[in-house]
Amino acid sequence: MNQVTGAPGTSRPGGRTARVREAVLRAAGDALVDKGIGGVDLAEVARRAEVGKTTVYRRWGTVPGLVADMLAEMAESSLPRARTGALDTDLAALAGLILKTLADARQGPLFRAIIAAAASDAQTAAALHRFYRVRIEEWAPCVNEAVARGDVPEGTDAAEVVRALSAPLYYRFLVSGDPLDAGVAERAAVAASAAARAGVYA
Amino acid sequence: MNQVTGAPGTSRPGGRTARVREAVLRAAGDALVDKGIGGVDLAEVARRAEVGKTTVYRRWGTVPGLVADMLAEMAESSLPRARTGALDTDLAALAGLILKTLADARQGPLFRAIIAAAASDAQTAAALHRFYRVRIEEWAPCVNEAVARGDVPEGTDAAEVVRALSAPLYYRFLVSGDPLDAGVAERAAVAASAAARAGVYA
DNA sequence: TTCATAACGGGACTCCAGTTGCGTTAGGCG
């Protein structure tokens, strides 16, 4: 798949092609939200999008291929990081943002489905990892500024602090099933801050 | 599914029935390890297990149903917690155990597939959450003993400390794709300990 | 050992996801 010259949609990306892509990605999102990856196939996505089934198979080929394209789309709408001037409030803002995303009625199930898709397909996994690398790098400066202020030890791995903050939320969301609420988000932020100040990530 | 009276395998659980169950669960594990949930169906499991396809459909019905049964099986082989006499070494032992499991050539992909299955099926999700609730409760006493020793503030939520320790490993494993190594496990343990001592989970 | 029946297994059948071939529509260039 994806010939060296001319994957469908690359040579005439405008007009109808763009409309079809938009309709298919939206339909795929809808399907993932209310059935999860397990219950989705390209034929159904084509029906939902009111698009020829052949088109979906030709352009995306497989469900993971489609999910990878969705991720590329989502990667572009990355929210800017907080700039509150203090580490704790910056981290609290990030924790709140992640909480809001995972608890959202559409975004939550969508992320769950995408992460699950990445579990059985290398292409999707690569796209997912790129997505989070970008997000982590977007927020890392919060920690570096704290280092510059002297609030956190020199040499602290900023990305690692961001991961430490994100992890408890995703753990509950994907693994343990424990509830996700504002208290959990706050504790995640405070814990990451405490560990960073203690020099755990230096 | 699972009628009030007489799900298959409940009334005559011995002999052939037990052999079939063992063969099917092993085959299902093999299939999940090398294809992930996305690529597994009951017909293939039946072929791998050298068992009648009808049997697999009748007893388990769906892939998530089969996965839920695997989890019930796995829940019984829960390793006992460490008792080193100090919080940091106990937590380090747990982090090492999780790392070993996730990094294992068979267990790792298996857990990945099971967690992914839970993402699109409520029954599997419930089984997964039970599995981790038991594991967390098994290790929580490490923290309670530390509280009793006076190493950690009174009122600390032991389960929350265990989750905080586990989370960074699972986050890398499932979400960010960053490498999993002994250093990460150690940092996870130290960070959880530092946050607990700082009273974040009290 | 015998018996009732729980559980398994073979094979035919259905249904639909995924493929293929070919005609139709409409971007983008001159």
Place this chain on the structure above:
DNA sequence: CGCCTAACGCAACTGGAGTCCCGTTATGAA
């Protein structure tokens, strides 16, 4: 504006997952 062809869509086809019927095996109790 008109041509070339990329990209779409319809319809027919295929293969295999999941279902059903019914005969066979062998468990567990008497």
